[in-house]
Amino acid sequence: MRQDSHRSSLTAGVLGLVLLLAWSAWAGLSEIDIHESSAAARLETLSPLHRVEAPIDGRVVEVFVKLGDEVEAGQPLVQLESELQRLALTESQARLRALQAQLGPLHVELEAAQERLGGEEQAGSGAIREAQARHRAAESQADIAEERSRTVERLVPAGGATRADRSVASSEAARTLSEAEAATHAIKRLRWESLVQAADGRSRVETIRREILRVEGEVELATVHVERLQSELDRREIVAPVAGRIAEISALSSGRYASVGTHLLSVLPGGELKVVAQFSPGQALGRLHSGQSGQMRLDGFPWTRFGTLDTRVMRVADESTEAGVRVELELTDADGFPAKLEHGLPGRVDIVVDRITPFELMLRGAGQWMDG
DSSP: OHHHHHHHHHHHHHHHHHHHHHHHHHHHHOOEEEEEEEEEEEEEESSOOEEEEOSSOEEEEEEOOOTTOEEOTTOEEEEEOOHHHHHHHHHHHHHHHHHHHHHHHHHHHHHHHHHHHHHHHHHHHHHHHHHHHHHHHHHHHHHHHHHHHHHHHHHHHHTSSOHHHHHHHHHHHHHHHHHHHHHHHHHHHHHHHHHHHHHHHHHHHHHHHHHHHHHHHHHHHHHHHHHHHHHHHHHHEEEOSSSEEEEEEOOOOTTOEEOTTOEEEEEEEOSOEEEEEEEOHHHHTTTOOTTOEEEEEETTSOHHHHOOEEEEEEEEOSSOBTTBEEEEEEESSOTTOSSOOOTTOEEEEEEEEEEEOHHHHHHHHHHHHHHO
């Protein structure tokens, strides 16, 4: 009996030693994952949710969409009251067209006035040159007549010419001199008339130019007014900022008044999903960084049946808010998940921050216990 008891004790001791050695090897050589976890996590689209607000004050005339509708970018969503703006725009556009219609005839009139001014100046210059030519001819005739009169005057005493010849020569000299003087006055008159006519022509041209500038100024102002009214009218037709799905919509109805900034609806863009989680500063800052792997368990989808979603940290916020530190993770293998993944699904995220041996884990626990 004693021998059997001794043998049993020896066997138990050996078995205990083997177990101790195996545990020591496991505690010192194997590694386990250390996680930081957050229960404040959910799936979101990569593109942010677009909140659509009333850009101006106005009364709702019509709502073109309902919750869950798929929309394209630029598709009308809500129409605010715009009849007064449409009437004002129509009136302004009519005035703009009337002003623009005035510019064509004015430019034609300006061109005609400029051509007329050029023709009058050219005609005046020609008349002056013609008068100057007559003046030179009259002066030449006067010089000849004067010379002839002096010659006859010298011949009369010697009997080479009669008193009648002297009278005729003197009269001819006086006549040609008068013609030369008349030609001089004609040149002065033509020059004055040309100056007055040119001044009148330039005045007509400047008057038309000023009228064109005035109309062009009114056209510019009317254009700005039309653009402003068109912009205001466009703002009264609220359109989808992006393609997506109507994820949220207020209790909109025809006749409801919406002031500027009133939230009307939200458009959720389609596309890939990401995980957004909130961690406490002690969990995140200095411990979480891009590239770390993790897993997400979705609430309402038991992980024992549906499994988990593999993730990888993309970005970690540098500052914390009241909700915590924002951490964004990408889904690395979501195709195999047996349920449909949608924006807004909540869950829990576990991120691997370290790998240590069980022995180190026990030492850390002991240290924390002693510090506590």
